[in-house]
Amino acid sequence: MSAPRSAPARHRRRLAVLLAALLLPLAALTGLGAAPAAAASGLTATFAPQDNGSWWKGTFVVHNATSAPVTGWALEFDLPAGVSITGHYNGDATVTGRHVSVKNAYYNATVPPGGTTEPYSYWFVANGPIGAPTGCTVNGDKCDGTPDVPPTAPGKPRATAVTAHSVALGWTAAAAGDHPVASYEVLTGDTVLATTTTTSATLTGLTPATGYSFTVRAKDSRGNPGPRSEPLAVTTVDPASDPVPPGAPGDPRATAKTSTGVTLAWGAATDNVGVAAYDVYRDGTLATTVGAPATTATVTGLTPSTTYVFTVRARDAADNASAPSAALSVTTDDLVGQGKYLKAGYFAQWGIYGRQYFVKNLDTSGAAAKLDVLNYAFENIDPTNLTCQAGVTKGVSGNPQDPDEGTGAGDADADYGRAMTAAQSVDGVADDGWGQLRGNFNQLKKLKAKYPNLKAVVSIGGWTYSKFFSDAAATDASRKKFVSSCIDVWIKGNLPLYNGAGGPGTGAGVFDGIDIDWEWPGTDGHPGNHYSTADKAHLALLLAEFRRQLDALGGPHRLLTAFTPADPAKIAAGWDLTQGSGVFSALDYAMVQGYDFHGSGSDNSWEPARTGQSANLYPDPKDPYGFHFSVDAAVAAYLSAGTNPRKLAVGFPFYGRGWKTVADGGAHGVWQAADGAAPGQFPEEAGVRGYANLIASVPGMTVYHDDQAVATYGYTGDGGQWWSFDDAWSIGHKTPYIKNKNLLGAFVWEMSGDTPSGTLMNALDAGLK
Structure with missing residues (x-):
């Protein structure tokens, strides 16, 4: 998989325009407590309205009664009936119906001891009857500083x-x-x-x-x-x-199932005194208990396209347990529904720089309407703490042979710090420059609001950021720590503060799951990567820990996916495909590499001397290499191990790989001698061009189609450039393969390579109808 290269760090600070207070007469309404008592947080707030004729202004002044500064404040209140707000100043506000939630701007976050937020207190512009809001809280305490009234006593149990x-x-x-x-x-x-x-x-x-x-x-x-x-x-x-146990329950049966749950029913057991409860076991482990006389239960927290074995035991009031019922094997439904096919695609974090590809382009190209899952690539692992890393600005070195190329790298500015312009925004509304969530993350939330069925997952690792996976997965304690940190940052959204952005919960709702792109467990990947023969076992345990902690959050099912190799040797070294205990017991699905079978880079470290198909469906009998990669061979490696085909999605490249000075050899350059990578779309990415750029920018290239291998390639003539890539033709021939094998679907690396009108995505969508 491609990895982030040295996209220039572009940090922009946007100065907030501080509006002067309007010197107009005050209305006759009073504030919410003129001299409030100190609240538990040390903060209180007073409200004052100001009548301006056709509109009115409402100001909340936050007070700090303590002897120490308080950094960070949040207001919540309910508007009077008939009042609507048309503008907010000196705070980041969200309005839901009549309820308003406000977080401080970065420049007024700290309230000095004995001081207030003046002259930069939060205020709003309102229409409707002038009135004081109700239910006001600041940092959760009542704005007037009085103590909360607790609930009453419940009824006697x-x-x-x-x-x-x-x-x-x-x-x-x-x-x-x-x-x-x-x-x-x-x-x-x-x-x-x-x-x-x-x-x-x-x-x-x-x-x-x-x-x-x-x-x-x-x-x-x-x-x-x-x-x-x-x-x-x-x-x-x-x-x-009562020493007598109940009899065994009647044989269980599945009465309903989904991709993440199974509902069971069974025959009632008998007992000399009476059955008190039934214990339902999943694969030998207690899953749930229901009290008698109920003889049905729903087991949740399951993963799609996975087979489970259920048994039931009865218990009486003396806790005597019966013998188990007969075993019932049930396979959960797949993620998208039988007869339907998953379409996922990677969005490159750094694409907003040289590529000028924004989240908005997913909408304007029509891709967002066709995707089920969007992978945001990539986030890194902290090299010291071995936790999920966010909130950094260090770029990659740009030298693919540097063992520390990605160590400690990341881009908080692109993630959530950059203020997107109106032209770059999904809804045409620019970031205000002081909001706590900006950048790509804010645009992802806007895109998901426009397409409610679209899920977004954060992809951790990739070629450049996989160096410390082996260390993070090495022990039970390190796995628990790593997984907890990833959930804290990427699911709970506790983003580190960065240029006024971030803070607790600011990224909540951006991501619906986590994607693990470990390249590669048990074997080498990027130069300098740590790896061990124990990685295979540790990866399965790491994914199980992710599944456990994600499920423990409650609420909607969170996706857990992984990018997996096509090379059988890499599969054997790092991926435990054992049924019931391997990686697929935790994963919703795996994305099997369907590209990069051959290629040449700017450092000539790969295959500079000979061309090769990079994404062929079937092996080419003319392939002179000692190994013969293909999509079909990769899929077969998983299916032969017993993997459910509805757990597998196949990769499609929206880019090409190319060589220069290629001899014709009577084969239009296929498998012929070359002299390194062809010029790339960007100077630091020799040998790589996005599909749209490739078709438009390589002069004199003739496109050929190999019906036997199902591969597309282009050639400019003897001694010229040779490129391997996917186009609408090859996609149209690969998608029937996915259907015939009953695979879950397809995924794309990466979305910016397509044309502005979505030529390749349209072909993929049409092929998977």
Whole structure:
């Protein structure tokens, strides 16, 4: 896969235009507390309106009553009925209905001790009846500094089921105070035994034949606890009272399934006293428990196109477990639906520089409407902390033989710091220069808003940024640390501060999953990469840890994908394809390399002396190399290991690889002698041109099609340039192969190579209808 080259660092600071306060008469309305008490965060806020005839101005002044500066503030409030806001100043605001959320601008983030945000306090322009907003909070505290009113006590708990080691409880809901009820805690004494968001909980791990006293209290969304409920006394069951286990449940069956879940039903078990619960096991591990008399359960957190084995055991109140039911094997649905095909594409972070390819171009070319998943490439691994890295500005060295070419490199400016102009923006609205999310990330959010079915994943690694994968994956502790950091930065969106952008949660909602582009586990890749024979096992464990932590977030299913090699030797060295325990037990799908089978670069380190097809579907019998790469051979390596074909997407290059001074050899330059890489689209990328540039910028090139190998190439004549690439013809012949093999679909490296009208993407979409 291509990797980020030395795109010039272009950092621009945009000076905010600070508007002078309008010196107009104040309306007769008062602020939200003239002399508020100090809040827990140390900040309070007052509001003042100003009548300007056809519109009015509302200003919030943030006050710091403490003796230390407070950096970072956020306001939330609800507008009066009939009021609409047409402009915001000195803050980054989001309006949802009548609710307004405001984060500080970078220049007024720090409120000095005993001071305020004046003269740069947040203000808005409004239409409608003049009135003070309600529900005002600053950093979560009431703007007037008064303490929160907590929820009321829940109703007295009741026991709905009691066994030797567990008690199921239910209770009536508490009434909210100033903030909504977010959760309930179940306690015995002062010890919290369980936390739940519902009005029921099952307490496990209790001691048999033992008396307990339980209370419940509510907590609101700010973490304020309410008073406890009345206590409930319960005694767990004595196992000696019933030594007879239940009979085995009836054979389970699948009544429904999706790509990430299976609903099961089974016949009721019998017991001399009574069945208390059923335990459902997935591949021998307890997946979920349901209380009797229910005989159905849904197991979630599964991955698409994956086979699982389920059994069910019954338990009585004495916790005697039955023998397992008969085993049921179920394969989850694929990600896109049978008869449909995935279309994914990489967007290169650095494409906004020399390529002048912006997220907006995905929209104007028509590609966004055809894509299911967009991969954002690439993000790096911190070389010291072995965590996901963000918020840096160091560029790559530009020397592909430099073992530290990508060490510590990244581009926070392109990611979320650069203020995009109106012409570069998906919706035609320029970044204001002080928003906390700008750059490509803000444009991705706009693109996803326009195309709600489009998912975006962040791709970590690539050719230049894979150096430290082996270290990050080496131990259980390092894997947990690495995965947690990646989720924190890229899914939770806790971006490091950079030129006024970033901050906690600012990147939330940009990415719907994570893509691992480790090139290559267990074998060499970029010069200087770390690798080990243990990488194969560690990669499978790393992906399992990603799956576990992503699923633990709750909410919608997050994608976990990987870019995988075409070379059988690299597959064998780094990718455990064992069914049930290998990499595919965690992955939603893999993107199998379908290109770069041959090529030559500017450093002449690859194959400078002979041309070669870079993306052929089938082997060419005339291939003189000692190895014969092809898409079909790569796919066969996975399928022969038992991989579900609906886990595999095949790669298509939207670029070409070329050689210069190529002899004709009676074969239009195919497999002929050459003298290094042909001139590239960019000086630092010899031997590589995007498809649109290649077709337009290589004079005198004749395009040929190899029907046997299914490959496209171009030649300018004896002693000239020879290029291997995909065009609409080869795409039109490769897509039926995907259908015939029942593969999941296709992906593209990378989207900027296409024509402005989307010639190649249109061909891919048409071929996968």
